[in-house]
Amino acid sequence: MAQTRESILDAAEALVAEGGYANAGMPAVAGRANISTGLIYRYFESKSDLFDEVFRRAAQREIDACAAAADVDLPPRDRVQRVAETFARRALKGRQLAYALLAEPVDATIDAERLHFRIPYRDIFAAIIRDGIKRGEIAEQDADLVATAIVGGIAETLVGPLSRPPEPERESALIQGVARFCVHALGPVAADAASAHGFQEKRDE
Amino acid sequence: MAQTRESILDAAEALVAEGGYANAGMPAVAGRANISTGLIYRYFESKSDLFDEVFRRAAQREIDACAAAADVDLPPRDRVQRVAETFARRALKGRQLAYALLAEPVDATIDAERLHFRIPYRDIFAAIIRDGIKRGEIAEQDADLVATAIVGGIAETLVGPLSRPPEPERESALIQGVARFCVHALGPVAADAASAHGFQEKRDE
DNA sequence: GCAAGTATTGAAACAGTATTCATTACTTGA
DNA sequence: TCAAGTAATGAATACTGTTTCAATACTTGC
Numbered sequence: 001m002a003q004t005r006e007s008i009l010d011a012a013e014a015l016v017a018e019g020g021y022a023n024a025g026m027p028a029v030a031g032r033a034n035i036s037t038g039l040i041y042r043y044f045e046s047k048s049d050l051f052d053e054v055f056r057r058a059a060q061r062e063i064d065a066c067a068a069a070a071d072v073d074l075p076p077r078d079r080v081q082r083v084a085e086t087f088a089r090r091a092l093k094g095r096q097l098a099y100a101l102l103a104e105p106v107d108a109t110i111d112a113e114r115l116h117f118r119i120p121y122r123d124i125f126a127a128i129i130r131d132g133i134k135r136g137e138i139a140e141q142d143a144d145l146v147a148t149a150i151v152g153g154i155a156e157t158l159v160g161p162l163s164r165p166p167e168p169e170r171e172s173a174l175i176q177g178v179a180r181f182c183v184h185a186l187g188p189v190a191a192d193a194a195s196a197h198g199f200q201e202k203r204d205e
Numbered sequence: 206m207a208q209t210r211e212s213i214l215d216a217a218e219a220l221v222a223e224g225g226y227a228n229a230g231m232p233a234v235a236g237r238a239n240i241s242t243g244l245i246y247r248y249f250e251s252k253s254d255l256f257d258e259v260f261r262r263a264a265q266r267e268i269d270a271c272a273a274a275a276d277v278d279l280p281p282r283d284r285v286q287r288v289a290e291t292f293a294r295r296a297l298k299g300r301q302l303a304y305a306l307l308a309e310p311v312d313a314t315i316d317a318e319r320l321h322f323r324i325p326y327r328d329i330f331a332a333i334i335r336d337g338i339k340r341g342e343i344a345e346q347d348a349d350l351v352a353t354a355i356v357g358g359i360a361e362t363l364v365g366p367l368s369r370p371p372e373p374e375r376e377s378a379l380i381q382g383v384a385r386f387c388v389h390a391l392g393p394v395a396a397d398a399a400s401a402h403g404f405q406e407k408r409d410e
Numbered sequence: 411g412c413a414a415g416t417a418t419t420g421a422a423a424c425a426g427t428a429t430t431c432a433t434t435a436c437t438t439g440a
Numbered sequence: 441t442c443a444a445g446t447a448a449t450g451a452a453t454a455c456t457g458t459t460t461c462a463a464t465a466c467t468t469g470c
Contacts, residue, residue, distance in 0.1 A: 001447085004447090004448095022313070025426090025427065025428085026427075026428060026429085027427085027428095027450095030450095035448075035449090036448060036449045036450055037428090037429085037449085037450065038429080038430075038431080038448075038449060038450065038451095039447075039448055039449075041428095041429070041430080042447075042448080046428080046429085047427090047428060047429090105310060105311065105312065105313045105316040106310065107310070108227065108310045111310040115364075115368075118361070141382075141385070142378075142382050145362060145379070145382040145383070145386070146382075146386055148358075148361055148362050148365065149358035149359070149361060149362045149383070149386045150358065151361060152357040152358045152359070152360055152361020152362060152364075153353075153354035153355065153357045153358040153361070153390070154354070154357070155357055155361065156323070156353055156354060156356060156357020156358070156360065156361075157350060157353050157354045157357060159320075159357075160353065163320075173347075174350070177346075177347050177350040177351075178350070178354070180346070180392075181350065181351055181354045181390055184389060184390050184391070184392040184393075185358070185386055185389050185390045186389065187385075187389040188389075188393055206417080209417090230456095230457065230458085231457075231458060231459085232457085232458095235420095240418075240419090241418060241419045241420055242419085242420070242421095242458090242459085243418075243419060243420065243421095243459080243460075243461080244417075244418055244419075246458095246459065246460080247417075247418085251458080251459080252457090252458065252459090
């Protein structure tokens with residue numbers, strides 16, 4: 001029954017969202033789903049098989065939300081800002097799950113899944129950057145590299161706060177700061193506007 | 206004998222540098238150091254105790270090198286660039302060890318050590334940024350946040366290349382790209398020079 | 411050369427989980 | 441109601457390394 005399969009996935013995700021991956025052993029998943037341990041193995045080859053899917057589903061929701069934030073008719077810098085804010089805001093809402101997706105130590109196999117998870121983020125930013133370069137609003141540069149660095153920067157900035165107890169009063173400043181960082185990382189506007197007026201970029205090319 | 210202790214640390218680090226943490230079981234460490242497995246436990250409480258120290262020592266060398274790169278009488282943006290280049294260049298040289306320090310999945314206890322490892326890097330960048338703000342060469346902003354994001358950006362950018370076979374011909378572009386990203390992340394020069402001439406920053410404060 | 415103390419050995423014990431599988435309980439079509 | 445087939449159980453097992461410890465070999469002071 002496909003319903004049982006879903007309930008296993010839901011149970012596993014709920015456990016991760018509550019206490020992290022460390023909290024999600026197979027007996028615990030089974031208990032949460034009101035089934036026996038052994039039954040899980042009729043639906044999933046192995047534990048990493050199961051959690052690969054758990055992480056992929058959770059990641060996909062995040063990525064969809066960011067893709068939606070990117071899908072607006074605004075200048076590239078605004079779109080980068082929107083995506084960064086969406087990423088950060090949602091992570092701070094789903095703290096434990098976000099932490100598990102971003103940083104919690106897990107098995108090597110699942111860690112591979114986590115690396116995949118960052119690629120769609122990178123691609124969202126990279127697409128915006130390429131568009132910005134085409135329009136002349138962002139200087140020529142390696143879009144993939146900068147997009148990767150932006151994703152890393154956001155993640156690193158969030159890991160600290162996510163690993164500590166929530167501090168709601170600081171969240172808004174954090175989100176703004178992260179977004180600001182991302183826009184800055186795009187570099188100054190194309191050469192005509194900035195470099196002629198004192199923006200120091202002599203070492204960049 | 207303190208010499209035995211050293212040889213254990215050296216053996217453990219050598220194994221990590223050759224095949225990653227996964228390659229460094231206690232019997233392997235003992236074999237490499239030409240002692241018995243049990244003896245390690247007269248010098249170290251536990252495996253994570255041992256590897257905490259291995260990682261700390263290795264990290265300290267990297268941090269010292271970056272601190273030295275930061276310790277020059279140059280404008281803040283140049284200093285950021287130097288540190289970033291040093292970080293990236295050294296990581297690409299000591300690939301396997303750098304990967305273990307930056308990203309390889311390890312035990313939860315050792316992972317904590319890895320988080321500590323990034324703090325000194327953050328502090329190096331944060332100090333430069335504060336100095337730059339004081340001098341008016343960098344716009345007012347949360348120095349710790351930006352420094353954290355920069356470290357995350359560098360790390361994320363390196364993880365991919367470090368996890369794949371070396372491609373020496375691309376390394377120089379990678380190092381330059383990373384450094385460029387870091388300088389950009391500092392934002393435009395203070396308001397008087399840039400914002401009056403078209404650099405878009407309206408959403409930043 | 412002999413104790414007393416210290417370093418070293420390595421095989422065996424242990425721990426924590428994932429995984430299996432013989433058994434039992436359902437479900438369904440005739 | 442009864443088979444035949446499928447879902448489900450959960451205690452036993454397998455596995456993967458770390459950690460222990462009784463036994464042994466050194467070292468050093470007397």
